Amino acid sequence: MKAVKGKRIAAAVVDSALLFVGLVAALAVRGAGKEFGDYYRWSVEVLTIVELCFFGLFLLIEVISAFKISDSTYHTVLLSFSLLVFHLTNPDFVRFLFGEQSAALLAADILHFLFFELSVLAVFHFWNYTYKIDCSARLMWIAGGFALLCFAAYIPLCFFDAEIAAVILFLLGIAAALVLLYRRFPWGQANANFYATEALFYSLVGCVVTCGICDALDFVPYGVASFQELPVIVVFLAIYSAFAMRTDRAALQASEYKLRYEQVKTRALKEQIKPHFIFNVLAAIQSLYRVSLDGGDRAVALLSKHLRTNIEAADTDFIPFEKELDNVQVLVDLENMRLEKKVNVVYDVDCTDFEVPILSLQPYVENAVKYSRVNEKEDGYIRISTRRTEEGVLLSVSDNGVGFDPNAVSPSSCGIRNASERFSMLMGVAPAIESAPGKGVTVSVLIKDRPSPSGEEKQKGRKKHENHHR
Amino acid sequence: MKIIIVDDEMVAHHTFLSDVIGKTDADYRFFKDDVPAIEDYIRKNKVAAAFLDVSMPSVNGFELAEKLVALDGDLRIVFVTGLDVTPEELSPAVRERTAGFLYKPYDPDELRNLLAVIEGGARKLTARMFGSFECFVGEVPVRFSSNKSKELFALLLAYDGDTLSMTDAISQLWPDLDTDKSKSLYRDAVWRLRKTLQQIGFNCVEFRRACLVLDKENIECDYWDLKRGLSSEYRGEFCKSYDWSVDYLAALDVKEEAKNRRT
Numbered sequence: 001m002k003a004v005k006g007k008r009i010a011a012a013v014v015d016s017a018l019l020f021v022g023l024v025a026a027l028a029v030r031g032a033g034k035e036f037g038d039y040y041r042w043s044v045e046v047l048t049i050v051e052l053c054f055f056g057l058f059l060l061i062e063v064i065s066a067f068k069i070s071d072s073t074y075h076t077v078l079l080s081f082s083l084l085v086f087h088l089t090n091p092d093f094v095r096f097l098f099g100e101q102s103a104a105l106l107a108a109d110i111l112h113f114l115f116f117e118l119s120v121l122a123v124f125h126f127w128n129y130t131y132k133i134d135c136s137a138r139l140m141w142i143a144g145g146f147a148l149l150c151f152a153a154y155i156p157l158c159f160f161d162a163e164i165a166a167v168i169l170f171l172l173g174i175a176a177a178l179v180l181l182y183r184r185f186p187w188g189q190a191n192a193n194f195y196a197t198e199a200l201f202y203s204l205v206g207c208v209v210t211c212g213i214c215d216a217l218d219f220v221p222y223g224v225a226s227f228q229e230l231p232v233i234v235v236f237l238a239i240y241s242a243f244a245m246r247t248d249r250a251a252l253q254a255s256e257y258k259l260r261y262e263q264v265k266t267r268a269l270k271e272q273i274k275p276h277f278i279f280n281v282l283a284a285i286q287s288l289y290r291v292s293l294d295g296g297d298r299a300v301a302l303l304s305k306h307l308r309t310n311i312e313a314a315d316t317d318f319i320p321f322e323k324e325l326d327n328v329q330v331l332v333d334l335e336n337m338r339l340e341k342k343v344n345v346v347y348d349v350d351c352t353d354f355e356v357p358i359l360s361l362q363p364y365v366e367n368a369v370k371y372s373r374v375n376e377k378e379d380g381y382i383r384i385s386t387r388r389t390e391e392g393v394l395l396s397v398s399d400n401g402v403g404f405d406p407n408a409v410s411p412s413s414c415g416i417r418n419a420s421e422r423f424s425m426l427m428g429v430a431p432a433i434e435s436a437p438g439k440g441v442t443v444s445v446l447i448k449d450r451p452s453p454s455g456e457e458k459q460k461g462r463k464k465h466e467n468h469h470r
Numbered sequence: 471m472k473i474i475i476v477d478d479e480m481v482a483h484h485t486f487l488s489d490v491i492g493k494t495d496a497d498y499r500f501f502k503d504d505v506p507a508i509e510d511y512i513r514k515n516k517v518a519a520a521f522l523d524v525s526m527p528s529v530n531g532f533e534l535a536e537k538l539v540a541l542d543g544d545l546r547i548v549f550v551t552g553l554d555v556t557p558e559e560l561s562p563a564v565r566e567r568t569a570g571f572l573y574k575p576y577d578p579d580e581l582r583n584l585l586a587v588i589e590g591g592a593r594k595l596t597a598r599m600f601g602s603f604e605c606f607v608g609e610v611p612v613r614f615s616s617n618k619s620k621e622l623f624a625l626l627l628a629y630d631g632d633t634l635s636m637t638d639a640i641s642q643l644w645p646d647l648d649t650d651k652s653k654s655l656y657r658d659a660v661w662r663l664r665k666t667l668q669q670i671g672f673n674c675v676e677f678r679r680a681c682l683v684l685d686k687e688n689i690e691c692d693y694w695d696l697k698r699g700l701s702s703e704y705r706g707e708f709c710k711s712y713d714w715s716v717d718y719l720a721a722l723d724v725k726e727e728a729k730n731r732r733t
Binding site: 294297298300301302304305308325326329346347348349350383385 | 573574575576577578579580615653654655657658661662665
């Protein structure tokens with residue numbers, strides 16, 4: 001993560017440096033021999049150059065990053081592109097390039113107006129998109145603050161034209177009314193911050209559109225087109241930085257998640273291969289061979305199946321439920337080989353067409369033997385049941401053993417903790433464990449329907465990690 | 471039926487294999503990973519199946535399979551391996567001829583099942599309902615994983631191809647239990663029956679929602695034979711110790727009496 005952040009900062013520094021160089025160069029070239037009366041005109045030209053550099057760089061960065069990141073970056077690339085085209089058709093820029101040629105100016109005015117509207121729409125779309133994924137209040141206030149600042153950019157315009165000043169004041173009034181409205185009524189309160197910033201944004205767009213119209217109709221003096229670009233750039237920057245922050249955070253979370261998942265998994269595997277269990281089984285096999293060769297052979301095959309599953313678990317996340325049931329049966333057969341009193345499992349399975357994390361059922365079955373002592377009870381049983389419900393499959397493992405008091409010292413083994421953790425990491429659901437002394441234990445978990453794994457994943461035995469961050 | 475077994479660690483495996491295969495009627499021959507010798511043998515003999523170890527020093531089991539299948543298109547392949555391999559790793563030509571996988575160490579029954587599959591022809595499941603209920607594949611009795619799943623299968627056979635609904639099965643097998651509990655036990659019996667049939671390679675039951683249907687092909691049953699008047703080994707006992715057998719006994723006795731009167 002540090003490397004990624006470092007690169008981002010470096011990119012920002014390089015951008016600023018380039019902008020600065022561009023600015024100085026423009027001042028040096030265009031500023032030579034200018035009189036003070038040309039100052040305003042000249043500064044507009046500098047501003048135009050700076051903006052152009054800025055957009056060009058921005059687009060370059062986005063295009064480069066588009067090869068690495070996808071989807072949402074694509075939106076920003078589109079946005080930057082339309083802003084760039086928009087800028088190229090800026091009447092001020094055209095004046096700067098061609099002088100006062102009216103045909104070029106008129107065409108530029110029309111194009112400028114069109115592309116400008118497109119960019120505003122794109123900004124708005126992107127704004128919405130960001131909101132839907134993450135509506136952190138703090139980010140919204142930052143963006144809203146930026147939007148407010150943008151109004152400041154219009155202040156100079158007010159000195160040129162009283163009509164524009166009136167329009168801006170009118171729009172500000174609407175914005176204020178909207179903010180109050182959203183704060184007052186219950187339907188707006190849930191996302192008040194968002195609506196407030198949205199209102200500001202709308203009125204800003206209104207300002208820009210008004211100026212655009214005035215500009216197209218030649219109401220206002222030279223330079224307005226460049227000024228009205230500023231707010232758009234600022235809003236765009238605000239949204240972009242909010243988005244970049246969010247992407248960073250998501251990436252950070254994903255990498256932390258992966259690390260934690262690996263830890264849990266390693267622990268689960270270590271837990272699962274219990275030396276004393278293996279050796280006891282081997283001892284039992286020794287005795288079995290004294291009784292019958294067939295019995296011994298069968299036991300060896302069982303143990304090998306059990307070990308194979310455990311080894312396979314190292315690079316598999318999910319397996320079909322039916323296979324997991326087979327693994328449970330192997331475990332129960334092995335347990336029954338060494339236990340004097342047999343474990344009885346009832347497979348109350350209504351459906352098996354779903355997947356579970358590998359080795360996620362065994363710990364609960366082991367626990368039922370170890371702590372609930374289900375095998376010592378007359379007619380004791382472990383019941384594995386599945387029921388299809390509207391939301392998904394309800395899976396439960398229950399026993400009628402002695403149970404335990406969940407509030408007292410938890411006898412639940414590491415195995416259970418691992419299994420529960422893996423359920424919540426891989427499937428986003430935590431199994432609920434209910435128990436009381438004398439009442440047995442019930443573990444239940446709702447497995448929501450997932451889209452079936454793709455063919456490719458199926459072939460590789462689903463050995464890929466799935467990131468379950470939002 | 472001739473089979474060959476190729477394994478570089480033959481010393482370790484030899485005794486076990488010869489003991490297991492020796493009890494079947496397969497004519498077997500061991501090879502180390504000596505490819506020319508194996509190819510020569512395949513050319514000169516009609517070999518039904520080759521059991522190949524996957525990881526051998528001089529040749530990979532998959533590659534060897536490729537060569538052997540090219541030599542003899544009818545040859546079946548069984549991969550014997552300590553590793554975890556899946557059919558997806560095989561080339562289409564080999565996959566088509568692959569009869570199965572054996573993961574070392576394996577249950578001798580799995581090997582016997584595979585041999586039976588390779589031998590082909592009509593593998594029959596024989597059900598004996600007169601006296602105590604038992605099932606056999608060849609001479610080997612079928613091991614059901616619970617008594618109730620065995621009883622359920624017996625009931626399904628007694629239904630003689632008719633659909634057995636969950637309600638019927640429950641009322642016959644668990645007449646005294648409350649609905650929830652009996653349904654649990656029914657599902658358990660169904661699941662275990664399914665697993666047992668899967669293990670012996672007879673998918674003769676169609677597991678539908680809340681009912682079961684038996685596919686009677688490849689099943690021989692003394693009760694069916696009697697019903698069709700083919701033979702009579704009936705000695706006044708039918709599915710001993712199953713409560714529901716009384717109804718069938720009555721009908722059988724009536725039939726038997728009628729027959730005796732005639733003779």
